[in-house]
Amino acid sequence: MEATGASVGLLYLLPPGEQVLSLAVVSGVSLGIAAPWARIPLEAPVPVAVAMRRQRFVWLASQEEMARQYPRVGVVLPYDFRLAAAPVVVGGTARGGIVLLWPTEHPPRLTPRERHAVGGSCRRASRVLRQAADNGRPLLPQDEPRLLRSRGPGRPEPERAAAAYEFAERLPVGCCSLNVDGAIVFLNSAAADLVGADAETLLGTRPWESLPWLYDPVFEDRYRSAVISRQPVAFTARRPPDTSLYFRLFPGENGVSVHITPAAAEHAAPSADRHPPKAERPASAAALYHLTHLAAVLSEAVGVADVVELVADQLVPAFGPGALALMTAEEGRLHVAGHRGYPAELMARFDAVPLTSDTLVTNVLSSGVPAFFPNFAELERAHPPAVHQDGMAAWAFLPLHASGRVIGTLVLAYDQPHPFTPPERALLTSLAGLIAQALDRARLYDTQRQLAHSLQTGLLPHRLASVPSLEVAARYLPAGRGMDIGGDFYDLIRSGRSSAAAAIGDVQGHNTTAAALMGQVRTAVHTHATAGVSPGEILARTNRLLIDLDTGLFTSCLYAHLDLPRREVHLATAGHPPPLLRHPDGRTETLELPPGLLLGVEADTDYTTVAFPFEPGSVLALYTDGLVETPGVDIGVSTAALARRLAEAGDQDLEDLATTLTAPTVQHTPPTDDIALLLLRPTAGRLSQEAGPPSS
Numbered sequence: 001m002e003a004t005g006a007s008v009g010l011l012y013l014l015p016p017g018e019q020v021l022s023l024a025v026v027s028g029v030s031l032g033i034a035a036p037w038a039r040i041p042l043e044a045p046v047p048v049a050v051a052m053r054r055q056r057f058v059w060l061a062s063q064e065e066m067a068r069q070y071p072r073v074g075v076v077l078p079y080d081f082r083l084a085a086a087p088v089v090v091g092g093t094a095r096g097g098i099v100l101l102w103p104t105e106h107p108p109r110l111t112p113r114e115r116h117a118v119g120g121s122c123r124r125a126s127r128v129l130r131q132a133a134d135n136g137r138p139l140l141p142q143d144e145p146r147l148l149r150s151r152g153p154g155r156p157e158p159e160r161a162a163a164a165y166e167f168a169e170r171l172p173v174g175c176c177s178l179n180v181d182g183a184i185v186f187l188n189s190a191a192a193d194l195v196g197a198d199a200e201t202l203l204g205t206r207p208w209e210s211l212p213w214l215y216d217p218v219f220e221d222r223y224r225s226a227v228i229s230r231q232p233v234a235f236t237a238r239r240p241p242d243t244s245l246y247f248r249l250f251p252g253e254n255g256v257s258v259h260i261t262p263a264a265a266e267h268a269a270p271s272a273d274r275h276p277p278k279a280e281r282p283a284s285a286a287a288l289y290h291l292t293h294l295a296a297v298l299s300e301a302v303g304v305a306d307v308v309e310l311v312a313d314q315l316v317p318a319f320g321p322g323a324l325a326l327m328t329a330e331e332g333r334l335h336v337a338g339h340r341g342y343p344a345e346l347m348a349r350f351d352a353v354p355l356t357s358d359t360l361v362t363n364v365l366s367s368g369v370p371a372f373f374p375n376f377a378e379l380e381r382a383h384p385p386a387v388h389q390d391g392m393a394a395w396a397f398l399p400l401h402a403s404g405r406v407i408g409t410l411v412l413a414y415d416q417p418h419p420f421t422p423p424e425r426a427l428l429t430s431l432a433g434l435i436a437q438a439l440d441r442a443r444l445y446d447t448q449r450q451l452a453h454s455l456q457t458g459l460l461p462h463r464l465a466s467v468p469s470l471e472v473a474a475r476y477l478p479a480g481r482g483m484d485i486g487g488d489f490y491d492l493i494r495s496g497r498s499s500a501a502a503a504i505g506d507v508q509g510h511n512t513t514a515a516a517l518m519g520q521v522r523t524a525v526h527t528h529a530t531a532g533v534s535p536g537e538i539l540a541r542t543n544r545l546l547i548d549l550d551t552g553l554f555t556s557c558l559y560a561h562l563d564l565p566r567r568e569v570h571l572a573t574a575g576h577p578p579p580l581l582r583h584p585d586g587r588t589e590t591l592e593l594p595p596g597l598l599l600g601v602e603a604d605t606d607y608t609t610v611a612f613p614f615e616p617g618s619v620l621a622l623y624t625d626g627l628v629e630t631p632g633v634d635i636g637v638s639t640a641a642l643a644r645r646l647a648e649a650g651d652q653d654l655e656d657l658a659t660t661l662t663a664p665t666v667q668h669t670p671p672t673d674d675i676a677l678l679l680l681r682p683t684a685g686r687l688s689q690e691a692g693p694p695s696s
Contacts, residue, residue, distance in 0.1 A: 001027060001100065003117035004110070007230045007253070008081075008101035009148075010034065011125070012048055013141045014094065020313065021049060021097065022141035027148040028101070028253065029227055030181040031317075036076060036293040038145065039313035044297070045070055047085040052094035057118070058085040061108040072296040079229040080104045086118050088125045095129055098122060103230035149180070149254060174260030182206040182223055185255070194260050196239055213239050219247075226251040236263050291431060298438035303449070307442045308338030311435055315412070316340055319428070322392060322415035328400075328408035328439065329355060329365060337408070337439075346390060358385060361409045364397040368406045370429055371397040372420040394418035396428055400436035407440055465494040469564055469616075469683045473654035475662050477626075477675040487518040487555070488624045488676040493529040498564045501529040501538075504622040504678050505557035505576065508598075517551050521599070525559065535559040535572035536607035539596065543574065543607075546600035554598040558622055562614065564682050569614040572607045574599045577625050577635075580643050584617035588647035590639060616684040619657070621646055626673035627662065654679050 001009045008028035012021040021040040040046050042053060047070060051058045060066050060083045067074035081101045088096035098121060110118070132139045168175045174191030178184055184202050192199040195211055208214045208223070214237055226233040226249040233249045244263035249256050294314045301307045308326055315324055323341025327334050327350070336351045355362050360383050364371055373379035373395045380386050392413035400408040410432050420428075464472050474490055487507025495501050503525045507518045524545050528538045538559055546555065558576040562569050571579065571591065575598040582588040594608040614620065621642075628638040642661065649660050658679055 004114040006100035006102050010099040012097040015140050023145040024141045026145045035317040038317040048097040048099050051085040052087045052097045055087050076293040079225050081229050086122050088122045090126050090129050176258035179255040191260050295434050301438050303446045304442045307438050312340035321412040323413040325411040364399050365406050365409045368399045374419045375417045398432035402436040402440035464492040467494050467500040471654050471681040473658040473679045475658045475677040488674040489518045489522045490676045490678045495530050500562045502560045506624045508554045534609040535561050535570055536609040539572050539574050539607040543599045547603045554600045567615050568611050570609050570611045572609045580621040582619040582646050588643045616682045620680040622678040624676040626675035
């Protein structure tokens with residue numbers, strides 16, 4: 001930050017094996033402002049996550065760019081600033097990320113010196129993370145981010161401090177200083193007189209919380225705007241009964257200086273009292289932004305697990321509970337869908353509790369009415385059977401309403417007594433409504449996706465045929481997004497005492513029709529495999545079947561006849577990605593085959609069979625395009641990269657090799673298309689001679 005003049009800095013860490021970034025260090029803003037970004041899924045459309053996924057620098061020069069490229073961030077931070085995000089890469093893997101913000105007075109581009117400084121910081125952070133891991137003490141994020149404050153000019157000498165205080169006291173205008181958390185650390189007598197409160201009472205408080213007439217989201221939002229954008233901000237407020245005051249905020253590294261004067265006529269507040277009395281205060285700006293942020297992230301949640309993780313990640317830092325539990329009603333029982341802050345053994349006591357049991361959770365679920373208890377005495381008064389077993393001091397029980405029914409209960413627990421004001425109760429109730437809708441959609445998605453993939457995997461072989469002197473491994477990875485059914489399939493058929501046939505294919509489309517056709521194609525190939533004809537003829541026969549079925553769908557397919565005694569493999573393709581062959585000496589090649597039309601296009605189509613050596617110790621890799629198709633990357637480049645991984649893998653066990661080849665595809669984000677992989681390796685066992693390969 002010092003080297004680039006950045007006003008705000010954040011450092012994220014990604015612990016090994018996890019998919020959620022944790023905020024480790026914050027500087028330039030309060031932890032409250034940073035709270036919505038304390039935990040970010042690696043796949044989220046957020047600049048730092050994108051920088052880490054793609055391992056590249058991200059630069060956003062304006063609020064307009066932010067809103068266009070990252071609307072979720074733009075909605076929650078509608079202020080002017082420039083932003084850079086850069087990955088911290090350790091051993092080829094992004095293990096952290098740095099985010100820096102500048103005010104818009106910074107030029108719209110970073111200078112080469114500033115870019116070099118950011119890159120140097122990332123490299124130094126990488127060395128620190130690597131050294132810590134090598135020493136057996138890996139650096140991991142703590143429960144709460146560390147807040148770093150600027151060193152500033154240092155503490156003034158007593159004489160200078162006294163002179164500064166006397167100077168401020170002599171001024172006829174109000175002077176006030178807020179720290180980065182928004183709390184008042186100094187105000188002169190004129191400021192206290194203007195706002196009509198005792199100076200000692202105001203010290204240490206946030207003005208929009210201690211002055212009822214300033215309790216309006218607009219005023220807190222002005223403070224947030226000044227802190228984040230580092231630009232002066234002004235607003236007018238009316239102190240009852242009829243005094244209009246003009247506030248000017250001047251932000252700096254360690255806080256905000258506030259200048260308060262009586263409002264001139266052009267600045268005077270409207271005559272109508274727009275500030276409600278204390279008992280009817282609206283929700284704070286921070287709370288409204290947290291609610292907006294949660295609504296945005298929940299709109300992107302897919303399954304129930306996503307919803308639970310997002311709720312836990314956002315609610316705890318943003319709304320202050322020490323623990324939460326999300327419970328859903330299923331088949332007459334209450335199930336713990338997820339929790340944060342509670343021990344697992346405590347949650348196990350409440351899991352699968354009958355809905356007819358007399359507990360606060362089930363009572364709230366059945367009544368549909370939220371319940372708030374600022375302390376245990378009030379909870380016990382409302383529900384005498386209650387036992388204080390979670391060690392918390394205040395609770396909110398919120399019913400989850402969706403589609404006209406209550407589908408569960410959200411429990412928020414606080415470790416200190418917590419008075420729930422009417423605005424906070426309304427806010428938490430709205431929060432529960434958002435969560436319920438997301439949870440209802442997620443449960444439907446999970447049900448449909450499970451049904452779809454159960455159908456698809458049911459059409460795949462439960463186990464592959466056992467062929468003497470042939471090692472086999474297979475993988476099927478469903479797409480990580482969407483609930484449609486893919487058409488990927490593979491099969492291994494034993495066609496003689498020491499020969500076999502292998503097939504892999506992909507039916508066009510992602511629906512039940514594609515899955516049904518996939519089953520028919522696999523059955524047809526399996527049936528023809530023992531007919532003693534060449535791979536090209538088998539594809540031709542299957543093609544005619546698809547033409548007769550007239551499904552309107554096309555299928556790619558690769559068929560291989562493995563003649564193990566003669567150490568040959570005979571291949572034919574119908575528009576399928578080319579197979580890879582790793583020779584015993586490690587040399588790996590892409591087997592280029594005469595291209596054949598996709599199955600189901602033209603009835604009179606010929607498919608050419610080509611023979612290749614298939615020595616013991618070789619590895620033949622058959623795969624579908626989901627393994628090599630990456631948005632924005634040429635498929636030839638991706639296929640070459642897969643061949644390199646196969647060559648560099650060495651003589652691994654085939655199961656380990658299958659994991660090695662598929663791991664880069666799913667390391668950071670789930671695959672966007674189904675993936676099928678079939679690995680075949682002949683061994684040097686004794687093989688009986690057969691009549692020979694099918695005729696080509």
